[in-house]
Amino acid sequence: MFNNLFNRKHGKTGEVGETVTWMIATVIIIVILLISISATVTGIFNFKNFNYMKQTDVLASKSFFSYLLTESEEGTSVYEKLGSEDNLSEFNGELAKDIFTEFYGKEYLAVWIGIFHNRIVLSYESNEYFGKRPSLVAYGITEKVKLNEDKSIEMILKVISVKI
Amino acid sequence: MNKRGDKLISVYWFAILFIVAGGIVYMVSAFYGKPYDVRGAEADILTSKIAKCISEAGYLKDGVLEEDFKNNFIESCAINFQAEDVYDWRERGQYYVEVDILEFNTKNKLSELSEGNQGLKLDCGLEGEGFPVCVERSLYSIDENGNQYQINILSIVRKTEKNVQ
Numbered sequence: 001m002f003n004n005l006f007n008r009k010h011g012k013t014g015e016v017g018e019t020v021t022w023m024i025a026t027v028i029i030i031v032i033l034l035i036s037i038s039a040t041v042t043g044i045f046n047f048k049n050f051n052y053m054k055q056t057d058v059l060a061s062k063s064f065f066s067y068l069l070t071e072s073e074e075g076t077s078v079y080e081k082l083g084s085e086d087n088l089s090e091f092n093g094e095l096a097k098d099i100f101t102e103f104y105g106k107e108y109l110a111v112w113i114g115i116f117h118n119r120i121v122l123s124y125e126s127n128e129y130f131g132k133r134p135s136l137v138a139y140g141i142t143e144k145v146k147l148n149e150d151k152s153i154e155m156i157l158k159v160i161s162v163k164i
Numbered sequence: 165m166n167k168r169g170d171k172l173i174s175v176y177w178f179a180i181l182f183i184v185a186g187g188i189v190y191m192v193s194a195f196y197g198k199p200y201d202v203r204g205a206e207a208d209i210l211t212s213k214i215a216k217c218i219s220e221a222g223y224l225k226d227g228v229l230e231e232d233f234k235n236n237f238i239e240s241c242a243i244n245f246q247a248e249d250v251y252d253w254r255e256r257g258q259y260y261v262e263v264d265i266l267e268f269n270t271k272n273k274l275s276e277l278s279e280g281n282q283g284l285k286l287d288c289g290l291e292g293e294g295f296p297v298c299v300e301r302s303l304y305s306i307d308e309n310g311n312q313y314q315i316n317i318l319s320i321v322r323k324t325e326k327n328v329q
Binding site: 022026029030033036037040041058059060062063065066067068069070071098099102103107 | 184215219302304312
């Protein structure tokens with residue numbers, strides 16, 4: 001008699017516990033489902049907008065080559081000047097800023113034009129017009145032109161997720 | 165008592181199964197029912213093609229500032245504005261291109277040309293998915309005499325029906 005009463009009492013406790021578990025499980029399933037559906041419908045994971053990661057920029061590259069061909073009042077081109085000078089001079093630097101910062105500054109996370117020393121590993125000259133070279137350019141568009149045996153001029157456009 | 169409980173659990177399981185399956189079907193149809201919007205990429209390609217046509221090897225191409233180039237812009241740059249023959253696209257024109265060539269230092273306009281459906285330009289700058297995609301970019305170029313130019317290219321692609329739903 002006492003045993004029966006004991007078992008029945010314990011069985012009921014078990015049933016209540018199980019029901020609560022099922023109810024919580026149901027609520028969790030429904031909540032996860034609703035979050036997933038609302039995320040899909042509202043477009044939080046907006047994979048449908050074709051934002052591609054640019055690897056080249058035709059317009060910036062063309063501007064870069066035209067910039068190097070531009071001649072100063074003395075008749076020397078930016079390319080020649082950079083080859084003979086240590087770093088960007090006033091003419092080269094101001095012109096580069098006028099072109100690249102103005103045209104592409106808003107599109108990219110960072111725009112940098114500067115001198116790269118070929119013989120020293122990872123040696124970039126910072127300059128007063130563009131500052132230090134951006135450190136992380138894993139997703140960047142780069143264009144490099146050799147000035148002489150020792151150095152090159154480099155253009156870096158650090159890419160954000162380009163939204164057009 | 166136990167059998168009734170088992171039956172109840174089975175019904176519950178089937179209900180959950182149908183709810184989850186229905187949810188997954190809805191999500192998949194909602195996601196794949198929407199098209200990819202490639203108009204931005206298309207406008208960007210159009211802009212690059214025009215840039216290649218106007219500036220070559222760092223120099224402005226010969227004759228770009230002349231009337232003849234303006235009048236035969238589409239042929240000279242080998243651009244095709246023909247869209248698919250759906251949703252009245254051919255009649256209404258789905259593209260618009262505008263090129264302004266300015267003197268770099270003074271920003272004086274030296275030449276301007278445009279082709280395509282000019283009406284699309286009115287929708288540029290408006291927010292929302294139902295409007296055309298506008299891409300406005302600039303490039304720098306020089307000519308053989310050392311004159312400096314700023315070239316502004318505006319490319320617009322509509323094609324809303326197939327890219328946005």
